[in-house]
Amino acid sequence: MSGDERIRAVRAAAKVACVAxxxxxxxxxxxxxAAAAERxxxxxxxxxxxxxxxxxxxxxxxxxxxxxPTWGPPAPPPLAQCDREVAS
Amino acid sequence: xxxxxxxxxxRRRARSLDVGRAVLEDxxxxxxxxxxxxxxxxxxxxxxxxxxxxxxxxxxxISPRVVADIARMASEEIEHxxxxxxxxxxxxxxxxxxxxxxxxxxxxxxxxxPKVAFLRNVLSIGCASETVAVALVEGERAIALTPDLERVxxxxxxxxxxxxxxxWSSLRRAAADLGRAELDEVERYLxxxxxxxxRHYGPLAALPRTTERARRxxxxxxxxxxxxxxxxxxxxxxxxxxxxxxxxxRALERALERALPRAS
Numbered sequence: 500m501s502g503d504e505r506i507r508a509v510r511a512a513a514k515v516a517c518v519a520x521x522x523x524x525x526x527x528x529x530x531x532x533a534a535a536a537e538r539x540x541x542x543x544x545x546x547x548x549x550x551x552x553x554x555x556x557x558x559x560x561x562x563x564x565x566x567x568p569t570w571g572p573p574a575p576p577p578l579a580q581c582d583r584e585v586a587s
Numbered sequence: 588x589x590x591x592x593x594x595x596x597x598r599r600r601a602r603s604l605d606v607g608r609a610v611l612e613d614x615x616x617x618x619x620x621x622x623x624x625x626x627x628x629x630x631x632x633x634x635x636x637x638x639x640x641x642x643x644x645x646x647x648x649i650s651p652r653v654v655a656d657i658a659r660m661a662s663e664e665i666e667h668x669x670x671x672x673x674x675x676x677x678x679x680x681x682x683x684x685x686x687x688x689x690x691x692x693x694x695x696x697x698x699x700x701p702k703v704a705f706l707r708n709v710l711s712i713g714c715a716s717e718t719v720a721v722a723l724v725e726g727e728r729a730i731a732l733t734p735d736l737e738r739v740x741x742x743x744x745x746x747x748x749x750x751x752x753x754x755w756s757s758l759r760r761a762a763a764d765l766g767r768a769e770l771d772e773v774e775r776y777l778x779x780x781x782x783x784x785x786r787h788y789g790p791l792a793a794l795p796r797t798t799e800r801a802r803r804x805x806x807x808x809x810x811x812x813x814x815x816x817x818x819x820x821x822x823x824x825x826x827x828x829x830x831x832x833x834x835x836x837r838a839l840e841r842a843l844e845r846a847l848p849r850a851s
Contacts, residue, residue, distance in 0.1 A: 500726055500802075500811035508726030509818045511744075512718045515751040516827040567794055567807050568787050569626045570720040570747060571633025571664060575711035576783040577694035581845070582775050 588689070592628055594672035594682035604677040604735040607804040615801035620680040622805045623671050628686045631668035637661035637750075639693035640708055647705035656753065663746040670739055674805070677735075696776075703772045706761050710773070711780050713754015715824055719788065720747045722819045723812055732803035755827065762831040770832060777828070777838030781820075782846055788816040 500508075611619060637660045644654045672682035693712075696704035724744045731737035762770070794809030802808040820839070828835035 500730060500808055504726060504729045505811060505815055505818065507729055508722040508815050509822060511725035511748075512722035512751070512819045513823045515718060515721050515748050516714075516755050516823050567622075567625060567790050567809070569622075569629045570724055570743065571626075571629040571631075571667070572636050572712045572716035572720070572750070573633070573783070573787050574636050574639070574691040574693045575708040576779050578696065578698060578707075578776050579779040579782070579845075582779060583698060 588687070589685040590688050592631060592684050592686040594627060594631075594669060594675075597669050597672045597682055598676055601673045601676045604673065604739070605733045606674050606677045606736050606739075607732040607800070608678055610732075611800065611804060612798075615798055615804070615806070616678060618797050618801050618806040619804045620675060620678050622807055623674045623678070624680070624682075624684045626805075627668050627671035627675065627682060628684050630664050630671060632686060632690055634661045634664040634668075635690060636693055636712060637664060640705070640712065643693065643695075643701070643705045643708060647701040649705060653753075653757075656749075660746070660750050660753070663750075667743050667746065670743060674736070674739060699772050700769065702761075702765065703769050706757060706765075706773050707776045707780070709754050709757045710776075710828070711783070713751050714758060714827060715754075715780060715784050715820075716787075717747055717750040717754065718824055718827075719784075719816055719819050721751050722815045722823075726812065726815050727805070727808075730803045732800065736804065758828070758831050774833045774838070777833060777835055778841040778845065781839045781842035784816075784820065785842060785846060788813065791816065 607619070608616070637657055641654060641657050641661070644657055675682045693708050694704075696707050699707065721744065724740055724747055728737055728740040728744060731740055761773070765773075791807065791809045791813040794807050796810075797806045797808075825835040825839055
C-alpha cells in the first residue's frame, strides 16, 4: 500500500471524527509523517509500531481469538487493576 | 472449546461476484480465503459487543433512538459476516469456520455509574476500534482488485463509519452533559483502553508478507495495516479525545510504559 493510499485511509477515519465535531490533527503533518514512514519501511515508526511488535512476540495474539485482527470491534476491556488502585 | 460457524445459507442467495478467483494463484487464493474466513468469524462475533452495549445504554438512560441505532449495528455486524461468506462462496470456498464458544463480554464497569460505564465502552468500540476499522477498510478499498470487491468493502465501510460516529457523537454529548468528576472516571479508563488496542492490533505487524495481487483481494497487508493503526491512533483518536477534554496523550504514554516491561 502506498503512502498516498495510507493517507487516504487515515483521512477517512479523521473525517468520521471531524463530522462529530472533534478537533483533528493537521493533515499536512500527517502527510509529512506518512512520507517519512514510507522511506523507512512503514512499520518501523519508533513511537509505537516496533514496540507493539515486541509486545506481540511476548503475548501472542491475545484478544483476537486466534486470528489476525480485522474490522469487528473486540469487547472493551475492564479497567486495569492498577488504575482501580490509583483511584481508591 | 469451539463451535462450528456455518454461513452456508448465503449460498441460496449469493450473487455471482468477480472477487479475483480467476487471476489468483492457488497459494494466493488460500491466503485470501483464510483472510475472508477470519473476517466472517470476527464480524459475526463482534455483534455480541453491540448487543452488550444495548443493555448498558438502556441502563444509562441513553435516548431510545440511539439504543435503536446500537441494536441495528449488532445486526449490521452479522450482515458483514454474510458478505464475507458471499466472497468466500465466490472464491469456491466453504463459508464455514471454527469459532470460540465463549468470547469475553463488554466490560460491565461495576466500579462506575451506568453513564460512565456506557461511555467507557462506547469510546473503546466507536472512537477507537471502529475508527481504526474505517481506516483499515478504506485502505483496502483503495486498492481493491475488482469492482465487485470494492463494492463489498464500500458497503462495509458505510456501516463502520456509522459505528465510529456513535462513539464520537456520544463523546461530544458527554463532554457537554457530564460533570468533571464523571469525566475523570472516563479518563481513568483510557490507559486500559489504549493498552488493549495495542495488544489487539499488534499481531498485524507479525503477519507474513504476501503478493500484491493477494493483498488487493483481501489477504492482510500486515505492516501497512499496522502503520495505519498507529497513524489513526496518534493523529485521529488521541487528538479527538483530547479535543473533548480528556488527557489522552498522557494515557497513551502510561499504556506504553505499562506494556513495555512485559516485552523486555
